[in-house]
Amino acid sequence: MSVLVYIDTISGNISKNAMEAVFYGSKIGPVTVVTNGGVSADKLASLGNFGATKVLVQRALQSQDASQLTRLVSATAGTTGATTIVFSQDLTGRAVAPRVSASLKAGLVAGAVSLPDAGGIFKVNVFSGKAFGNVKVNSAIRVVNLTPNSIALETGSGSAAVEEISVDCGAPSYTVKSVEKQEGDILLPEAETVVSAGRGLKGPENWGMVEDLAKTLGAATACSRPVADIGWRPHHEHVGQTGLAIRPNLYIAAGISGAIQHLAGVNGSKVIVVINTDPEAPFFKAADYGIIGDAFDILPKLNEEIKKLKAQN
Amino acid sequence: MKLLVCISKAPDTTSKIDFVENNTKFNEAGVQYIVNPYDEWYALVRALELKEALGGTVTTITVGGIDDEPVIRKALAIGADESVRINGNAKDAYYTAFQIADYAKKGGFDIIFTGKETINYNGSQVGGMIAELVGMPYISLASKLDVNGTTAIIHKEMTGGVEVVEVNLPFVISAAKGMAEQRIPNMRGIMAARTKPLQVVEPVAVDELVSFVNFDLPKAKSACKYIDPANVAELVHLLHTEAKVI
Ligand SMILES: Cc1cc2nc3c(=O)[nH]c(=O)nc-3n(C[C@H](O)[C@H](O)[C@H](O)COP(=O)(O)OP(=O)(O)OC[C@H]3O[C@@H](n4cnc5c(N)ncnc54)[C@H](O)[C@@H]3O)c2cc1C
Numbered sequence: 001m002s003v004l005v006y007i008d009t010i011s012g013n014i015s016k017n018a019m020e021a022v023f024y025g026s027k028i029g030p031v032t033v034v035t036n037g038g039v040s041a042d043k044l045a046s047l048g049n050f051g052a053t054k055v056l057v058q059r060a061l062q063s064q065d066a067s068q069l070t071r072l073v074s075a076t077a078g079t080t081g082a083t084t085i086v087f088s089q090d091l092t093g094r095a096v097a098p099r100v101s102a103s104l105k106a107g108l109v110a111g112a113v114s115l116p117d118a119g120g121i122f123k124v125n126v127f128s129g130k131a132f133g134n135v136k137v138n139s140a141i142r143v144v145n146l147t148p149n150s151i152a153l154e155t156g157s158g159s160a161a162v163e164e165i166s167v168d169c170g171a172p173s174y175t176v177k178s179v180e181k182q183e184g185d186i187l188l189p190e191a192e193t194v195v196s197a198g199r200g201l202k203g204p205e206n207w208g209m210v211e212d213l214a215k216t217l218g219a220a221t222a223c224s225r226p227v228a229d230i231g232w233r234p235h236h237e238h239v240g241q242t243g244l245a246i247r248p249n250l251y252i253a254a255g256i257s258g259a260i261q262h263l264a265g266v267n268g269s270k271v272i273v274v275i276n277t278d279p280e281a282p283f284f285k286a287a288d289y290g291i292i293g294d295a296f297d298i299l300p301k302l303n304e305e306i307k308k309l310k311a312q313n
Numbered sequence: 314m315k316l317l318v319c320i321s322k323a324p325d326t327t328s329k330i331d332f333v334e335n336n337t338k339f340n341e342a343g344v345q346y347i348v349n350p351y352d353e354w355y356a357l358v359r360a361l362e363l364k365e366a367l368g369g370t371v372t373t374i375t376v377g378g379i380d381d382e383p384v385i386r387k388a389l390a391i392g393a394d395e396s397v398r399i400n401g402n403a404k405d406a407y408y409t410a411f412q413i414a415d416y417a418k419k420g421g422f423d424i425i426f427t428g429k430e431t432i433n434y435n436g437s438q439v440g441g442m443i444a445e446l447v448g449m450p451y452i453s454l455a456s457k458l459d460v461n462g463t464t465a466i467i468h469k470e471m472t473g474g475v476e477v478v479e480v481n482l483p484f485v486i487s488a489a490k491g492m493a494e495q496r497i498p499n500m501r502g503i504m505a506a507r508t509k510p511l512q513v514v515e516p517v518a519v520d521e522l523v524s525f526v527n528f529d530l531p532k533a534k535s536a537c538k539y540i541d542p543a544n545v546a547e548l549v550h551l552l553h554t555e556a557k558v559i
Contacts, residue, residue, distance in 0.1 A: 011472070064471070066441065066451045089437070091472055095453035098441025102410065107522035110406070110436035121526055128432050130330040134526045145437075173450030174480035177466070181474040189472070193558070217559065228490075235456070235490050236470070241326055241432055242350050243490065250558040261326045264432075267531070271556045273548070274537070284537050289551060293542030305549040306559065 001029035004082035005052070006073050008092040009039035010064055016190050017088035017148045019050050024144075024151050025086045026051025027115050033160065034076045036061040036069070041162045048158030055162045056080075061169055063176060064092050068169035070099040075167045077104065077141070089145040090189065097145045106141035113150040113268075128241040128264035148189060149247040149268075182236060191220035193250045196239065196266075198224035200255020200276065200295055204232035209299040210254070216306050222246070224256045240265035252302075254295040258283020275299070314369030314460070316360040317422040318393065319413055319439065321403075322377065322384040323349040323432045336527040339433075348384045351428025353391065354495040355488035359458055360426055361392045362493060367460060370394045372420070376403040376412045382511065389506035390498035396509070401516030404524070406434075410442030411519045417447055423482045424465070429454055429489040437487070444485035452480060456491035 003025040007018035025031040031051055035044070036058040044055040058072055073096065077085050085100060087093035089111055101108035113132065114123035125147055126133040188194065195214040201207065207221075214221045221237060228238035239246055241261040247268035254275040256262060263286050266272070274287035275298045284290045291298055324330075325345040333340045348357075360371045373388045375381050376399040385396045399412040417425055425447070427440035437453070444451030456475065457468035463482050468475050470489060498506075540548045552559045 008472070015472070066444070066453065070445065091454060091470055094437040095441060095451060098406070098410075098438040099445040099451060101438070101522070102407065102442040102445035105407075105520075105522065108406065108436075108438055108442075109523065110434075110438050123529075126434055126528065127324075127330045128435055130531075131332070132529050132531070133434075134528065135523050136526050137523050138520070139522050173484075174452065174467075174478045177477040177479055179471070179474060179476050187473050238490065245435070250552070250556070264326075271552070271558045273552070286534060287537040288534070288556065289548055290537045290539050291542050291545070291548065292539065298542060298545060301545040302548065305546045308546075309549055309553055309559070 001084060002080055002082045003029045003031045003084045003086060004073070004077050004080055005031055005033050005086040006069070006096065007033055007035050007088070008064065008090065009035045009043070010037045012039050014039070014043050014047065016153070017090050019153055020148065020151050021086050021088040021146050022047050022052050023050040023153055024115065024146050025084070028084050032056060032076070032080045032082070034073060036072060038062070044162045045159045048160040049155050050153070051156065051158070052160040055160045056165045057162060058165050058167055058169070060166065063172065064095070065172050065174065066095040066099055067173035069096045070103055071169040072167050073100050074103045076165070083141050085141065085143045087143070087145050089147050093145050097143050101143045104141055104143070105139060106143050107137035107139045109135050109137060109142060109144045111147050112144050113147050115151075125245070125268070129245055129267050130264055147247065182234070186218065186220040188220040188222055188237065188244060188246060191246070192248050193217045193219035194222050194246060194248045195219045195252045195254075196222035196224070196256060197227070197254045197295070198256030199226050206296070207233070209296070209303070213252070213299055213303045213306070216303050216310070224262055253283060254299055256283060257281050258286060314363065314367055314424070315420065315422045316364060316369060316371045317417055317420065317425045318352065318357050318360045318371060318373045318388070319425070319427045320352050320357065320373045320375045320385060320388050321349040321428070321431045322346040322375070322381050326432065331530065332528045336529065339528070346384055348387050349428055349431045351430060351488060353388065355490065355492040356426035356428050357388055357391060357393065358493035358496050359488060360424070361496070363460055372397060374399070374413055374416060376401050376409045376516070378402065385511060386506045387498065389509045389511070390502040391496050392502060394509065396511045398511060398513050399516050400513050404521050406436050406438035407442060407522045408519050410439045410446060412516050413439070414443045414446035415517050416514060417443065425449070425483070425485045427485070427487045429487050440485055440487040447485070450480050450484040452478065452484060453487045454489045455486050456489050458486060458492060
């Protein structure tokens with residue numbers, strides 16, 4: 001059962017999502033990776049650490065154009081004889097995997113959170129994290145869009161053979177005019193630790209304590225929907241049913257009530273800490289650890305205590 | 314300009330999620346259906362704004378049974394001109410996309426809108442599949458869309474930022490937060506919606522590429538451990554030694 005894994009390396013780096021997709025694929029069968037752009041051959045060879053045997057790279061394709069990537073992946077699936085094609089369900093996976101699925105008439109497992117069981121059944125996220133669906137693929141080839149942070153990475157040792165390829169990907173379907181980079185270097189969708197705050201913080205001027213704690217923890221920052229809607233925080237920080245769904249190892253929520261729509265986006269987190277002045281706040285029902293207290297008092301103390309811990313270790 | 318907006322129904326966000334018939338079917342008892350928020354708030358409203366500014370028509374399309382008509386009427390009440398319902402059971406994303414693509418190929422649409430995802434299946438699948446089936450560019454997760462003659466300027470989310478891209482019409486776009494603001498239908502809209510055209514089209518035959526075997530609910534969380542607000546050090550200790558997350 002040959003596996004093809006597409007990874008997005010356009011930033012020049014191998015993201016954690018990409019490592020996870022390769023490692024996941026290697027648990028199904030021998031993995032060939034396909035990617036595009038200028039990422040160094042050394043970095044690509046290091047994917048052997050996650051189980052890749054071979055990496056195909058199309059140097060000439062320098063953008064993440066969904067039409068062209070569909071040609072790249074569909075063609076390499078043909079030449080490698082892959083029966084399983086894996087993507088990370090990040091922004092590129094969301095754009096390209098459905099096109100590849102329709103192009104090859106191959107069933108798409110969207111948002112997989114598990115490997116297939118012995119009967120070929122995958123678990124996927126449905127109802128915005130409130131339930132799981134068990135999905136079976138009826139076509140000969142299957143496409144899997146893997147939910148980030150749903151497999152525990154193990155790093156082995158190995159080096160993959162890197163080969164440059166040249167597939168006819170057709171003309172670009174759009175032109176990129178400019179790129180606006182977001183601030184901060186820890187991206188929320190990939191973050192292992194997230195510090196999040198809601199309307200309980202009273203105003204955007206009070207986010208310093210959230211950012212300080214996030215900095216100490218090496219965490220990304222997030223917020224509830226009203227906070228993004230009123231412009232206290234940027235939209236890309238909004239988590240929940242109508243925002244980003246995340247699955248960090250640790251989610252710290254301060255001054256967020258824990259409405260069902262908020263929980264939908266964060267209840268895949270491994271550990272949840274809730275800080276709220278209201279003992280009746282619904283978030284405590286979804287929490288592992290809770291402090292009934294004032295975020296203005298607790299967040300700075302938490303920051304100090306974590307600094308102490310870090311200093312000891 | 315001819316605009317086509319894909320509309321899906323979704324259970325109200327406060328719905329209790331459980332399953333019946335040996336966990337093979339979503340329990341619809343007492344569930345209120347709404348227009349999927351991404352379809353309504355962002356895709357439909359932006360399509361209406363473009364029509365208001367540049368002229369044209371807004372058609373909505375839904376794959377579903379007669380039970381879907383109340384949410385279709387809601388879309389008409391918000392301002393769509395006409396609706397199409399493909400009278401099929403949207404079993405998987407490919408089936409849904411295939412029906413919409415089949416209709417869209419005959420319609421000469423300039424822009425086909427979908428929402429970022431539905432809040433019940435969260436697949437983000439249909440838009441990309443339609444684009445492939447009709448052979449159009451696909452711009453996914455767009456937070457801003459402006460049309461100028463035969464081209465559009467779109468802000469699309471990328472990992473760690475936003476890309477501004479230019480694309481020629483026609484294309485398929487999936488709408489994310491930021492593209493427009495929710496509109497509440499007024500009484501006149503609701504009245505008008507009753508008499509707007511809602512065409513029912515029979516589906517074409519398509520293979521089911523994936524099937525849901527059954528569903529499970531996440532394991533119940535164990536009770537929250539409360540920590541004294543005067544003892545934040547205890548929390549840090551537990552996160553370090555018990556949960557092992559810091
Ligand atoms: C269709 C739909 C979709 C939605 N999607 C989302 C979504 O994706 N994400 C989302 O977040 N919301 C979503 N919502 C909104 C959601 O229902 C809630 O309104 C929202 O999450 C509340 O945000 P909040 O907790 O920040 O604010 P509030 O509900 O106002 O809660 C503030 C909390 O802060 C506490 N507090 C106050 N002062 C302090 C203090 N000094 N220290 C500590 N705690 C304090 C209060 O006790 C309270 O619990 C959606 C709603 C609908 C209808």
